[in-house]
Amino acid sequence: MPELIVPTVRLHAAWIEAHREWGAGLHEDGFGLWSSDEVNSPAGFAAWVTRLTAAADPAWPAGAAHLYRWIVEDDRVLGGIVFRYEFDGATPPMGHLGYGVRPSARRRGLASWALGRMLDEARLVGLDRVLIMCAPDNVASARTIEHHGGVLADVRDTGLGPARRYWVKL
Secondary structure: OOEEEOOOHHHHHHHHHHHHHHOOOOOOOOOOOOOOOOOOOHHHHHHHHHHHHHOOOOOOOOOEEEEEEEEEEOOEEEEEEEEEEEOOOOOOOOOOEEEEEOHHHOOOOHHHHHHHHHHHHHHHOOOOEEEEEEOOOOHHHHHHHHHOOOEEEEEEEOOOOEEEEEEEEO
16 A cells, blocks of 8 residues: 655665656656765765645745655556745746655556645645646646646646646635
């Protein structure tokens, strides 16, 4: 049975295995990985995990929070999801939610399951709707968002490339 957990250094090897499965240069949405992060060494991984967990604190960065969770089953990292929100009610530039499931764990409903849990978090902080984006050709992600009531607003360039933008009423 999968679970959503707070990022932890305990799963360093399992996370590296998932990261390698994605392949070099591929984006793993939901993990908050920056190009400057060094995750291969224990010290670098620990620093990255510390940044992820600190991001849930309202003081980092001022006025915003990022709640990162890993999708884990039997100590295997299957994916990641992030809930981003601004305390002033503004919509984050990359939307409120982002997620990714490693290739070997796809088509099991994990993204939909994790998204449902994180939509509950959005309700808890009082949001009445959230913005979720996906690549225009990512049919599986579009279906996942639509399954949770997502209504396509538009397709536009986000600065990182084009994205389908969906609003989900909570």
